[in-house]
Amino acid sequence: MASQNEERRQREERRRRHAYEVRQGVHTTRRARRVRDNWIAVGASVAVVAAAVVLHVVVGSSSGVEAPEATATASTPEPTSTSGQNSGEVPDIELSEGRSWQGEIVVNDDVSLGIELDGAAAPQGVASFVSLTQSGFYDGLSCPRLTTGGFFVLQCGSPDGTLSGTPGYSYGPIENAPSDDVYPAGTIAMARVADDGYSMGSQFFIVYEDTTISSDSAGGYTVLGHVTSGLDELRSTITDEGVEGDATDGAPAVETIMTSVTVE
Numbered sequence: 001m002a003s004q005n006e007e008r009r010q011r012e013e014r015r016r017r018h019a020y021e022v023r024q025g026v027h028t029t030r031r032a033r034r035v036r037d038n039w040i041a042v043g044a045s046v047a048v049v050a051a052a053v054v055l056h057v058v059v060g061s062s063s064g065v066e067a068p069e070a071t072a073t074a075s076t077p078e079p080t081s082t083s084g085q086n087s088g089e090v091p092d093i094e095l096s097e098g099r100s101w102q103g104e105i106v107v108n109d110d111v112s113l114g115i116e117l118d119g120a121a122a123p124q125g126v127a128s129f130v131s132l133t134q135s136g137f138y139d140g141l142s143c144p145r146l147t148t149g150g151f152f153v154l155q156c157g158s159p160d161g162t163l164s165g166t167p168g169y170s171y172g173p174i175e176n177a178p179s180d181d182v183y184p185a186g187t188i189a190m191a192r193v194a195d196d197g198y199s200m201g202s203q204f205f206i207v208y209e210d211t212t213i214s215s216d217s218a219g220g221y222t223v224l225g226h227v228t229s230g231l232d233e234l235r236s237t238i239t240d241e242g243v244e245g246d247a248t249d250g251a252p253a254v255e256t257i258m259t260s261v262t263v264e
Contacts, residue, residue: 088169177220
């Protein structure tokens with residue numbers, strides 16, 4: 001019993017130390033630089049016209065992504081990690097505890113999304129999400145990107161609100177990606193740099209309608225879990241309002257802030 005108590009004490013101490021380091025890393029990132037991070041390369045088949053729509057999402061210093069009628073493209077950024085390696089102080093995978101986590105994402109004070117995370121299927125991704133959540137990292141951050149043109153995601157968790165910045169680390173590998181590239185409505189998955197499976201950080205996306213997201217050379221996208229409630233409200237109050245300027249990819253017309261994120 002004493003050994004178990006000491007192990008729990010050490011784990012809690014590691015969590016507190018990491019939470020402090022994360023907060024310090026965010027402060028440094030905001031003040032000193034804007035770092036390219038977390039693109040998602042998205043492809044969707046449009047059944048009516050049987051045409052493939054492919055998107056490489058810029059996360060970095062780009063001023064924005066234009067979305068022509070058929071294809072939205074942007075130059076691929078330099079990876080934030082050395083391929084095949086974690087970078088920085090990545091949360092201990094043991095934090096996932098190999099179990100299911102229940103939680104809530106409150107958006108704009110009154111939209112409540114119930115969430116469930118699968119720590120057995122995506123232990124590293126869930127460990128990172130849990131660590132960031134428990135440190136309060138996500139509270140007050142925005143969801144600065146919405147897509148509506150054949151694929152349907154709301155992207156959240158950028159430290160500076162412009163799809164730039166990291167939590168001070170990047171990690172891999174890709175976990176729990178669907179073999180058929182289909183991400184059902186309600187899926188919660190990690191954004192990353194195109195073709196780099198070790199570039200995940202804090203940014204994640206919520207799929208609000210069934211969406212096909214093509215794998216790239218690194219594979220698919222880590223699925224952390226899914227929304228268990230509140231998705232209809234998210235649609236009616238935010239995603240149904242579309243993108244600023246009637247675009248298909250960009251800032252949501254309704255500014256979207258994560259009031260709080262909790263897990264247990």
